[in-house]
Amino acid sequence: MRISQVGEFGLINLLNKAMINSPTGVVAGIGDDAAVLKVSGDQWQLFTTDMLVEGIHFRLDWASYFDVGWKALAVNISDIAAMGGKPTHGVISLGIPAETRVEDMEELYLGLRAVARRFGVNLVGGDTVKCPERLVINVALLGEVAAGKAILRSGARPGDIIYTTGTLGTAAAGLHILLNGGNYPDPIKETVLRAHLRPEPRVQAGTLLSSLPGVTALDDNSDGLAAELREIGRASGVGCLIWEKALPVAAEVQQLAALTGADILDWVMNGGEDFELVFTVQPAYRKQVEAALTKAAVDFAAIGVITSAREGLIMERVNGTREAMGQTGYNHFTD
Ligand SMILES: Nc1ncnc2c1ncn2[C@@H]1O[C@H](COP(=O)(O)OP(=O)(O)O)[C@@H](O)[C@H]1O
Ligand SMILES: Cc1ncc(C[n+]2csc(CCOP(=O)(O)OP(=O)(O)O)c2C)c(N)n1
Numbered sequence: 001m002r003i004s005q006v007g008e009f010g011l012i013n014l015l016n017k018a019m020i021n022s023p024t025g026v027v028a029g030i031g032d033d034a035a036v037l038k039v040s041g042d043q044w045q046l047f048t049t050d051m052l053v054e055g056i057h058f059r060l061d062w063a064s065y066f067d068v069g070w071k072a073l074a075v076n077i078s079d080i081a082a083m084g085g086k087p088t089h090g091v092i093s094l095g096i097p098a099e100t101r102v103e104d105m106e107e108l109y110l111g112l113r114a115v116a117r118r119f120g121v122n123l124v125g126g127d128t129v130k131c132p133e134r135l136v137i138n139v140a141l142l143g144e145v146a147a148g149k150a151i152l153r154s155g156a157r158p159g160d161i162i163y164t165t166g167t168l169g170t171a172a173a174g175l176h177i178l179l180n181g182g183n184y185p186d187p188i189k190e191t192v193l194r195a196h197l198r199p200e201p202r203v204q205a206g207t208l209l210s211s212l213p214g215v216t217a218l219d220d221n222s223d224g225l226a227a228e229l230r231e232i233g234r235a236s237g238v239g240c241l242i243w244e245k246a247l248p249v250a251a252e253v254q255q256l257a258a259l260t261g262a263d264i265l266d267w268v269m270n271g272g273e274d275f276e277l278v279f280t281v282q283p284a285y286r287k288q289v290e291a292a293l294t295k296a297a298v299d300f301a302a303i304g305v306i307t308s309a310r311e312g313l314i315m316e317r318v319n320g321t322r323e324a325m326g327q328t329g330y331n332h333f334t335d
């Protein structure tokens, strides 16, 4: 069988067998944004890794080495934020084509250090190997969260309200410009390219959510809203109803879509790499959570409601009709 027949997530499911040999230390293993491990009575450790591959996650003709370093650490920090945790220590592994310039690798480390400084992460090791043709960068990152306070993908229940931080589809709009070229007003280019090249992990929002009551599930949006809702749906055994008219889209993204004729909904649902947090809240705590987010100046929007698993993923369109959500986000091997 070829990997393209099972896709990224089918492959992970097939490989996920007999992985845990000392279960007492593992609160949550494969299946969430980061593993949750018991290290002491009052702190849990979070552990995650994500890899960037030249040609798949970035192109060096449109991203600087600084951008690549920035993104490599930022996407990992986002997975820690998506558990409600704070990032602590990272290791960096590089696969480098032999002809790469030393100065370029130094620039990549300026990008890594800039994100590390911003989020108080220590870079404590790594590995360096030769890699034919393409630059590969992998980060493994530890984080911490108070015991019992990690927010998994599995806690959503019917009736919970679905939220996202920030706006959606911005990074995909940036990728659209990079892939297709074209001349657009500077404010549009700046917003969408920054979202694609220099994502900002939502650590402040994640740690705040983990301190609040009634937050039942949390995920970061790396593969597109449809994919993340599918993951929450599968982990929690629920379905989702999303209100199209409530989806937050930046004005610059709306302008770009109008200029290019691109489908905003496709960017939002399937584009990915927004690294916003998608989360669910019990209705009884809705006011309290919204007030806390507003007080902390975290921008958010209520975008739908959790339903039962048999209803699946449904979108209520602006015209009031309801449709099953079609594509389900980014998948290595099938995209
Ligand atoms: N090769 C692998 N072996 C074991 N676990 C994996 C592998 N690839 C991914 N996973 C796990 O599968 C889950 C889904 O992965 P992924 O979609 O990459 O998560 P994320 O979007 O949070 O980075 C995660 O819990 C991850 O740790
Ligand atoms: C050159 C290039 N082409 C396409 C993309 C779009 N893209 C690549 S990977 C990806 C999804 C996120 O990456 P993944 O490795 O699945 O991250 P994870 O979900 O593990 O955090 C997207 C939208 C890109 N960033 N760069």
Ligand SMILES: [Mg+2]
Pocket: 049, 050, 051
């Ligand atoms: Mg991953």
